[in-house]
Amino acid sequence: MAKLNGPFDFTGRLGDVVGYKLPGSDTTHLRTVGSVSKAKRKRLPSFDIVNRNCQEFGGRSTAGSWIRQAMKGQTALRTYSFVSRINGYLKPLQEMDAVHPLGQRSVLFSASPQLLNNYDLMQAKRFDDVIRNPVDINIVKKLLSATIRVPALLPGINFLPPEGNGLFQVVASLGLLPDLHYNGDKYAPLNDFDKNSLPVAAETAWRRVATGTAAASLQLVIPAAVPSIPFVLLLSVGIRFGNMVAPDNIIASKTMGAAKILSAV
Numbered sequence: 001m002a003k004l005n006g007p008f009d010f011t012g013r014l015g016d017v018v019g020y021k022l023p024g025s026d027t028t029h030l031r032t033v034g035s036v037s038k039a040k041r042k043r044l045p046s047f048d049i050v051n052r053n054c055q056e057f058g059g060r061s062t063a064g065s066w067i068r069q070a071m072k073g074q075t076a077l078r079t080y081s082f083v084s085r086i087n088g089y090l091k092p093l094q095e096m097d098a099v100h101p102l103g104q105r106s107v108l109f110s111a112s113p114q115l116l117n118n119y120d121l122m123q124a125k126r127f128d129d130v131i132r133n134p135v136d137i138n139i140v141k142k143l144l145s146a147t148i149r150v151p152a153l154l155p156g157i158n159f160l161p162p163e164g165n166g167l168f169q170v171v172a173s174l175g176l177l178p179d180l181h182y183n184g185d186k187y188a189p190l191n192d193f194d195k196n197s198l199p200v201a202a203e204t205a206w207r208r209v210a211t212g213t214a215a216a217s218l219q220l221v222i223p224a225a226v227p228s229i230p231f232v233l234l235l236s237v238g239i240r241f242g243n244m245v246a247p248d249n250i251i252a253s254k255t256m257g258a259a260k261i262l263s264a265v
Helices: 036-042 043-069 083-095
Strands: 002-003 012-014 017-023 027-030 137-140 144-149 167-178 201-205 216-221 229-246 249-252 258-264
Touching: 043 167, 043 229, 137 229, 137 258, 144 167, 144 229, 167 216, 201 216, 216 258
Parallel strands: none
Antiparallel strands: 002 027, 012 017, 017 027, 137 144, 144 216, 167 201, 167 229, 229 249, 229 258
16 A cells, blocks of 8 residues: 655545545555456456455454444544454454355354453543553343443542543443354344344443542443344443533533443353
């Protein structure tokens, strides 16, 4: 991948070259326009391995979307799309499928869910850099429930918030990740997965950054039947920051917070 710097910076297409910027970066990246159409590439035997790899990449992208959905309440804390970055975490899960051929291997969350543990949503600020004490958790998979216990937060001691914000709150999320299988058209869970098993979120009240807060617990329960297919419960935690513009109007920052996956079981 080429990079462009200097007075001739541009974005968009220029002949057979496309210039684009990644979120959070001022550097322009360059790539050439493919000369073989997608439809033609699918028919050419010489592109068979490429097509298979692309198909599995699409499966991992779908899996990333499921993870994003499971982290309800956390994904507002971003200045970029984290789905592409988490793709690297998902590749080993897909490679654990020894049954299906390349191009059709399943994304088996249930095979090794611990690979997702402690994944930080924000690249610039890690959750553990803000809240220094461990967050205690208790997950009961058969009840689709979890409890998060946040320690008392003492500014300057175990609570190191970024400057420029007057308020903060802690957010917890719990969601389901079913194993995804290629069905001949796309990657999806098996048919008996309950599409109503939506993620849930809980949050503390807004507190003043300057004073911190006492210890608090957040309880989450997904109101659905336990799936009969292999799945993973994904528990995540985040911290938001904001400022009050009126007693009933708090504007949350999209760049100052932090969040991470606590546990996948």
